[in-house]
Amino acid sequence: MQQKNQLFPVFFRLDKLKVLVVGAGEVGYEKLFFMLKSSPITHVKVVAPEINNNIWAMMEGYYETSFKIDQKPFEASDIDGYDLVIAATNIRSLNEEVWKEAKAKGKLINVADTPELCDFYLGSIVTKGNLKIAISTNGKSPTLAKRLRQVFEEVFPEDTNQLLQNLHTFRKKLKKNFEEKVRILNDLTKSMIEVNEYKN
């Protein structure tokens, strides 16, 4: 029987959370790259004996207080004070140890090589101004998630954000009660889901 897709997407305010990344190779870099692309002022600490050159380069774009590199092996105390943990070393047993320590301290953790141990997955992210779409394949094919991101990045018109801004301005101006507001905004945007009628 096919396994149910139980994932529940949320959007983290990473400007308010502290993230620890254990392991600083290709995968540590990729996780950091996408995280900081979306949330550039995230408070991040990276712990690993060997640091990928791209991560050193990336750090130069940030203030020392919000991007820290600790070049040393992982210790349980590294987790203290952090909200989210990403275990991305190339040693499975070590990733599992990071998971144990993180769970013992009540943290949410992503273990890059073991989906079963993940409290959350990272998705592929499409951004058009204020619009953000996160894509997941339930862990089945990250490559498809990446390809879909590239497709959506192409097909979403650049003026999507302008439409969103206009609706935001209009929404702010509506002084009606909640039900009336919902009705007016639904009417205004109805044509977006009636596109097939225009084709006929």
Ligand SMILES: C[C@@]1(CC(=O)O)c2cc3[nH]c(cc4nc(cc5[nH]c(cc(n2)[C@H]1CCC(=O)O)[C@@](C)(CC(=O)O)[C@@H]5CCC(=O)O)C(CC(=O)O)=C4CCC(=O)O)c(CCC(=O)O)c3CC(=O)O
């Ligand atoms: C479960 C999950 C946990 C997590 O990492 O959060 C996970 C797990 C694993 N990934 C593996 C491999 C690859 N991952 C990528 C790429 C991405 N992986 C990402 C997310 C996720 N990867 C989560 C599920 C997301 C979902 O639900 O779809 C993306 C979307 C987001 C990000 O990383 O930021 C990012 C694309 C970003 C973008 O471009 O938009 C590529 C492709 C490439 O790099 O070109 C490959 C190689 C090809 C392949 O294997 O498909 C392996 C096997 C490792 C091995 O074999 O050693 C595991 C472990 C396992 O499956 O057991």
Ligand SMILES: NC(=O)C1=CN([C@@H]2O[C@H](COP(=O)(O)OP(=O)(O)OC[C@H]3O[C@@H](n4cnc5c(N)ncnc54)[C@H](O)[C@@H]3O)[C@@H](O)[C@H]2O)C=CC1
């Ligand atoms: N989730 C995902 O998207 C993907 C996950 N993976 C998995 O991610 C893992 C990491 O892969 P890569 O980054 O390519 O490996 P890598 O070899 O490039 O980097 C490994 C990192 O782990 C660090 N490390 C080793 N011992 C450590 C210790 N005691 N404390 C802290 N850090 C330590 C190293 O210093 C290095 O920075 C692999 O197990 C792979 O299976 C691979 C591809 C994609």
